[in-house]
Every structure is written in structure tokens, then in C-alpha cells.
Amino acid sequence: MNREEARRQARVIMDAAGLSDWTFRFDHAKRRAGSCTHARKTITLSGPLVDLYDEATVRGVILHEIAHAMVGPHHHHDAEWKRMARALGAPDDARLPAQLPEPEAPWVGTCPVCGATKKLFRQPKRVVACGSCTHSFDRRRILTWTKDGVPTQPGGAYARELASLRRPLP
Ligand SMILES: [Zn+2]
Ligand SMILES: [Zn+2]
Known part of the structure; x- marks a missing residue:
């Protein structure tokens, strides 16, 4: 769904629910x-997920968050929240249906030995060895990373740890 339409829809439903003093943002x-x-007093929607969802799903998410706003903090998804969600017409389920499209994780690590992959949404902070073809940390099985399909070595703490691991053993 288009983000600006989602923003407009969120604002209209929030105002109708008496949350005109609440802020909406992505x-x-x-x-x-x-x-x-x-x-x-803020309701947010995930911009990247709104891009992937249809209008009915986005509306369900908005109503879900409005139900949280209406019952107050500390309710999470308890019975009171469920009653409110139902009254608003929000989907009862706290989680999103499994068949929704998943955004692609930008970081993909590949085991140089068996080819198993691991996907991450954020740059890895620690050096990871393959967990598929061995159960102990094996330097030959340190994952190699691509970001958005381009071979990329993570920097920062990851690079320092990798450098220390690559020093010859005493
Ligand atoms: Zn919730
Ligand atoms: Zn492996």
C-alpha cells in the first residue's frame, strides 16, 4: 500500500477513535x-512493511495499535485488549498472518564449506561460523557476507574480531 495513503487512513481512523492528540509516524x-x-502518545507503522501489505492488512495493523492506545499501557494482548480489538474490528491475532510477504534481509552469510546461508536484517556484530556442517567454531567455516547481493565484509567490531581470529595460532 502507498505510504501516504496509509498515513491518511491512520490519521482518519485515529481521529475517529478519539486519538486526535496522538501522533502518527512511520x-x-x-x-x-x-x-x-x-x-x-505515538502510533507507528513500519514503512517497509506497509509497502508490502495491501490496504486491508494495513488497516488491521492500524486498528491493532489503536486498540493498544485505547486500553492503556500494561495490557499487551490480554483479554481486555482483545475485547477492544474486536470492538474496533481489528484482527484478534497479535501476530501477522504467516503468508504475508517477508521483506528481504539485506545481509546474507554463506558457509564456504557447505554453502548453508544465514540471513540478517542488520550487519553482523560477531564473527559467525557455520552451524549446519559443524557444531564447533571452525575458522574454515566462517561465513562470508553479501549485502544486497554484493560481497561485503562487515566493519567495526566484526572486522576487529575477524582480524584477531585470522592471526596464526601460537
Ligand atoms: Zn500488539
Ligand atoms: Zn557449513
């Missing part, structure tokens, strides 16, 4: 579709 989350922060 965030960059990829593993949850929305959030509700009572302390800041």
Missing part, C-alpha cells in the same frame, strides 16, 4: 508491523 521496523507508545 518507523523502519521489519519484524513488527506497528507500535504504540503510550508515554509519547
Whole structure:
């Protein structure tokens, strides 16, 4: 769904629910579709997931977060929240249906020995060896990384750890 339409829809439903003093914004989350922060009176939707979802799904997420806003903090997905969600017409389920499209993880690590892959949404912070073809840390099985399909060596702490691992053993 188009983000600007999603923003408009969120605003209309929030105002109708009496949340006109609440703020709406997008965030960059990829593993949850929305959030509700009572302390800041803010409802957010994941921009990347809104791009992938259809209108009905986005509406469900907006209603889900509005139900959190209405029942107040500390309810999570308890019975009271469920009652509110149902009254608003939000999907009951706290999690999104499994068949929704998943955004692609930009970081893919590949085992140089067996070819097993591991996908990450963020740059790896630690050096990882393959867990598929061995159960102990094996320097020959340190994953090699691509970011968005381009071979990329993660920097920072990862690079320092890798350098220390590559020093010859005493
Ligand atoms: Zn929730
Ligand atoms: Zn392997």
C-alpha cells in the first residue's frame, strides 16, 4: 500500500477513535508491523512493511495499535485488549498472518564449506561460523557476507574480531 495513503487512513481512523492528540509516524521496523507508545502518545507503522501489505492488512495493523492506545499501557494482548480489538474490528491475532510477504534481509552469510546461508536484517556484530556442517567454531567455516547481493565484509567490531581470529595460532 502507498505510504501516504496509509498515513491518511491512520490519521482518519485515529481521529475517529478519539486519538486526535496522538501522533502518527512511520518507523523502519521489519519484524513488527506497528507500535504504540503510550508515554509519547505515538502510533507507528513500519514503512517497509506497509509497502508490502495491501490496504486491508494495513488497516488491521492500524486498528491493532489503536486498540493498544485505547486500553492503556500494561495490557499487551490480554483479554481486555482483545475485547477492544474486536470492538474496533481489528484482527484478534497479535501476530501477522504467516503468508504475508517477508521483506528481504539485506545481509546474507554463506558457509564456504557447505554453502548453508544465514540471513540478517542488520550487519553482523560477531564473527559467525557455520552451524549446519559443524557444531564447533571452525575458522574454515566462517561465513562470508553479501549485502544486497554484493560481497561485503562487515566493519567495526566484526572486522576487529575477524582480524584477531585470522592471526596464526601460537
Ligand atoms: Zn500488539
Ligand atoms: Zn557449513
